Amino acid sequence: MQTETPQELMRLVQTGNEEAFSELVRRFKEPITAFALRMLNDPQKALDVAQETFVNVYVHAQSYRPVASFQGWLYRIAHNLAINELRRRKREQTVSIDAPLDPGRPDGPRFEPPDAAPTVEESILGRERMEVVRRCVASLPAKYRSAIVMKDMQGLTFEEIAVILDCPESTVKSRVMRGRRMIRSRLEAIMSPTTPRRHPARQEWS
Amino acid sequence: MMSCRQVRKNLVDLVDGVLAADGRDRMEEHLRACVPCAAERDATSRVASMLAAAGAVASGPAVTGPGFEQRVLASVRARGNAPAPADGILVRFPQRWQLPVIRRPAPLQAAAAAAIMVLAGVVAVLYGGFTASRDAGPAIASYAPDREAGSWDDADVDAAYEMSDLDLVMPAREVPFSLRQDLVGVRSGRIPATTYVLEPAPDESAVMRASF
Numbered sequence: 214m215q216t217e218t219p220q221e222l223m224r225l226v227q228t229g230n231e232e233a234f235s236e237l238v239r240r241f242k243e244p245i246t247a248f249a250l251r252m253l254n255d256p257q258k259a260l261d262v263a264q265e266t267f268v269n270v271y272v273h274a275q276s277y278r279p280v281a282s283f284q285g286w287l288y289r290i291a292h293n294l295a296i297n298e299l300r301r302r303k304r305e306q307t308v309s310i311d312a313p314l315d316p317g318r319p320d321g322p323r324f325e326p327p328d329a330a331p332t333v334e335e336s337i338l339g340r341e342r343m344e345v346v347r348r349c350v351a352s353l354p355a356k357y358r359s360a361i362v363m364k365d366m367q368g369l370t371f372e373e374i375a376v377i378l379d380c381p382e383s384t385v386k387s388r389v390m391r392g393r394r395m396i397r398s399r400l401e402a403i404m405s406p407t408t409p410r411r412h413p414a415r416q417e418w419s
Numbered sequence: 420m421m422s423c424r425q426v427r428k429n430l431v432d433l434v435d436g437v438l439a440a441d442g443r444d445r446m447e448e449h450l451r452a453c454v455p456c457a458a459e460r461d462a463t464s465r466v467a468s469m470l471a472a473a474g475a476v477a478s479g480p481a482v483t484g485p486g487f488e489q490r491v492l493a494s495v496r497a498r499g500n501a502p503a504p505a506d507g508i509l510v511r512f513p514q515r516w517q518l519p520v521i522r523r524p525a526p527l528q529a530a531a532a533a534a535i536m537v538l539a540g541v542v543a544v545l546y547g548g549f550t551a552s553r554d555a556g557p558a559i560a561s562y563a564p565d566r567e568a569g570s571w572d573d574a575d576v577d578a579a580y581e582m583s584d585l586d587l588v589m590p591a592r593e594v595p596f597s598l599r600q601d602l603v604g605v606r607s608g609r610i611p612a613t614t615y616v617l618e619p620a621p622d623e624s625a626v627m628r629a630s631f
Contacts, residue, residue: 231492234492234495235488235492238487238488238491239488242487242488246487247474251474260487263487264487264490264491264494265494267491268491268494268495268498271491271495272495272498342469342473343472343473346469346470346472346473347473350470350473361470362474365466365467365470365471365474366470366471366473366474367474368471368474371435386431386432387431389431390430390431390463393462393463393466393467393470394462394463394466396466396470397462397463397466
């Protein structure tokens with residue numbers, strides 16, 4: 214079971230083979246859970262979405278066609294479930310960049326910008342920096358978030374993402390570009406909330 | 420020399436390292452001379468590596484233990500332990516002209532016939548030789564197109580509508596997301612779905628193709 218390709222395993226799953234299915238789950242549970250977590254920024258929901266993704270893989274095994282990449286198909290299911298979840302909670306909750314660092318402790322420390330630093334990116338350090346970055350990602354509009362998460366955090370190619378999102382590669386690229394720019398300006402905003410800097414993109418163009 | 424606009428457009432590929440040597444050289448030439456573009460390149464590449472670093476860190480409490488497979492299997496078994504027939508889910512194809520349609524659940528006999536059609540349809544679509552099947556019964560759900568999304572030429576939709584006897588004809592991109600979700604089949608069996616893929620033919624008319 215460990216040497217088969219995902220496509221081969223799926224063919225077995227289509228015949229009802231649970232062992233093949235378990236192997237697929239083992240192989241892909243980590244990246245899919247990580248993907249869901251980055252999309253949702255909520256560990257419990259991420260786990261739910263990841264599990265639901267695999268349940269769907271099994272239940273809808275018949276509609277998988279071997280011509281399609283299994284990973285792409287899997288991500289598409291996970292992506293749709295994550296977006297569904299985001300829509301469900303859209304009006305209830307927004308992620309705030311300056312929320313307490315530990316969600317379990319509302320009175321806990323908040324992110325505090327250091328005084329002066331060479332660049333915003335370098336000035337946020339270690340774990341705190343990762344947390345702030347993740348929170349910035351979680352605060353992006355969904356379409357930029359999914360592009361950024363898949364490209365920059367999950368390491369998928371533009372081509373794969375284009376198939377998952379069902380849009381042209383050029384669209385994925387511009388979303389990634391804009392997403393990165395948004396993250397940068399959000400980082401700037403929390404680093405220096407009172408002195409907005411001119412955006413580099415607005416400077417002289419030839 | 421490339422213009423700033425061209426450079427900005429390709430910056431993401433440059434940072435990604437996927438540009439061919441020729442394109443890369445022409446980009447570098449511009450970046451050496453253009454401070455704002457170079458700054459943008461540096462910024463986007465810094466953000467990209469920050470994101471990669473954040474992505475590489477273990478994902479915290481959601482990291483999946485060995486119970487994960489068991490829970491998934493339990494959940495699958497709770498739903499009846501059998502993969503659903505292929506007619507309950509829609510796999511979207513990356514074609515521009517895809518039209519999801521919801522149809523009335525067929526009576527049992529018809530369902531068996533439909534299942535055969537389904538297989539035929541899937542095979543036919545794979546080999547590109549199947550044209551529209553329009554006898555799958557009347558649609559129950561009709562959805563008004565979301566006109567705000569209307570990047571679509573209405574004439575395209577009208578033409579498609581004229582050609583078909585479907586109760587719902589709309590471009591996939593205009594389908595409200597909640598409906599798409601149903602069609603994508605995240606909730607199996609709740610709504611029987613039929614996919615029609617509409618593709619532009621060489622003479623610019625539309626050709627219906629049915630999948631399952």
